[in-house]
Amino acid sequence: xxxxxxLQAAWRRMERLTKPPRSLGxxxxxxxxxxxxxxxLKPELGLGAVVVAAADHGVVAEGxxxxxxxxxxxxxxxxxxxxxxxxxxxxxxxxxxxxxxxxVKGELPQHPRLLSRKVREGTDNLAQGPAMSLEExxxxxxxxxxxxxxxxxxxxxxxxxxxxGIGNTTAAAALTAALLGLxxxxxxxxxxxxxxxxxxxxxEAVARALARLRPGMGPLEVAAQVGGxxxxxxxxxxxxxxxxxxxxxxxxxPVTSGALLAWRLAPGIRxxxxxxxxxxxxxxxxxxxxxDLKPLLxxxxxxxxxTGAVLAMPLLRAAARILHMATFEEAGVSDRP
Ligand SMILES: O=C(O)c1ccc[n+]([C@@H]2O[C@H](COP(=O)([O-])O)[C@@H](O)[C@H]2O)c1
Ligand SMILES: Cc1cc2nc[nH]c2cc1C
Numbered sequence: 001x002x003x004x005x006x007l008q009a010a011w012r013r014m015e016r017l018t019k020p021p022r023s024l025g026x027x028x029x030x031x032x033x034x035x036x037x038x039x040x041l042k043p044e045l046g047l048g049a050v051v052v053a054a055a056d057h058g059v060v061a062e063g064x065x066x067x068x069x070x071x072x073x074x075x076x077x078x079x080x081x082x083x084x085x086x087x088x089x090x091x092x093x094x095x096x097x098x099x100x101x102x103x104v105k106g107e108l109p110q111h112p113r114l115l116s117r118k119v120r121e122g123t124d125n126l127a128q129g130p131a132m133s134l135e136e137x138x139x140x141x142x143x144x145x146x147x148x149x150x151x152x153x154x155x156x157x158x159x160x161x162x163x164x165g166i167g168n169t170t171a172a173a174a175l176t177a178a179l180l181g182l183x184x185x186x187x188x189x190x191x192x193x194x195x196x197x198x199x200x201x202x203x204e205a206v207a208r209a210l211a212r213l214r215p216g217m218g219p220l221e222v223a224a225q226v227g228g229x230x231x232x233x234x235x236x237x238x239x240x241x242x243x244x245x246x247x248x249x250x251x252x253x254p255v256t257s258g259a260l261l262a263w264r265l266a267p268g269i270r271x272x273x274x275x276x277x278x279x280x281x282x283x284x285x286x287x288x289x290x291x292d293l294k295p296l297l298x299x300x301x302x303x304x305x306x307t308g309a310v311l312a313m314p315l316l317r318a319a320a321r322i323l324h325m326a327t328f329e330e331a332g333v334s335d336r337p
Pocket of ligand 2: 067071075163164165192303304305
């Protein structure tokens with residue numbers, strides 16, 4: 001059965017299950033979409049994986065983050081030791097954590113969970129010139145694909161991307177504004193918690209990057225102009241997961257900017273995307289609206305790392321189980337006359 005046929009058949013089965021119509025709300029749509037992705041009326045979800053892509057950003061020179069740049073590398077070490085929020089949530093969600101270095105400044109130790117594919121030690125400042133070359137953008141995207149392939153080979157049935165990069169909400173804002181044709185004010189937010197001055201500097205940096213873009217530029221050229229390396233990798237992670245036929249869970253603002261790029265490169269990916277949550281970052285709503293996706297959770301999170309995506313994994317598994325319920329006929333329960 002193809003996607004549309006399974007979707008329709010799953011909705012018909014949904015109507016016969018032992019519950020009043022639509023009483024499981026948005027989870028019903030999640031369930032039938034999972035069925036359609038897997039091409040079976042009773043979808044099954046096992047182990048999850050989150051690939052946390054990490055890189056640094058030259059735009060931090062503009063004073064756009066509340067934290068110093070070295071936090072990117074320090075947090076990668078924290079992920080590898082299991083001490084970050086993503087590690088704790090992943091345990092609850094039966095999800096493996098993989099880390100991908102595509103551009104962290106400084107050295108990182110070898111580790112079985114770390115894929116080292118440093119394209120360069122951070123981007124150039126997007127407010128001053130191109131963040132990276134087109135060739136570097138392609139390499140970062142391929143590194144994301146490779147990390148996703150590894151996660152899938154190790155048994156992932158549900159795939160999310162996470163992000164770590166001080167300054168990346170500025171790059172994500174520029175990428176989102178460019179891909180969706182929005183002004184800086186619509187996509188710039190406080191990130192890790194900048195004040196009014198920081199907000200102004202972020203808007204200014206994004207406006208300068210947008211001014212360099214030309215109408216004929218393709219999505220990858222635009223991404224090379226604004227960065228960041230981990231956002232390109234995130235696009236690669238989702239593209240690989242899509243081609244492998246997996247359901248894909250989105251996280252917050254930076255991750256969803258990478259997903260927007262993947263969507264521009266392969267519009268069919270939309271069918272595989274699930275919005276794990278709605279971030280506090282104001283531009284996230286615009287991103288999800290553009291792809292017509294409804295967030296599963298709304299918890300005022302603004303952390304990244306893939307935390308909102310991983311928290312939604314148990315909900316996706318529960319949604320899949322809906323289609324394993326008994327029908328009115330099977331259970332001998334009286335339906336409406
Ligand atoms: O996921 C989100 O929506 C989100 C919102 C705000 C901040 N972050 C995280 O904070 C870092 C970027 O914030 P900033 O202020 O340095 O641009 C980066 O590591 C992101 O993972 C993430
Ligand atoms: C401590 C810290 C942890 C993070 N995780 C993702 N982004 C982050 C930014 C900071 C500053």
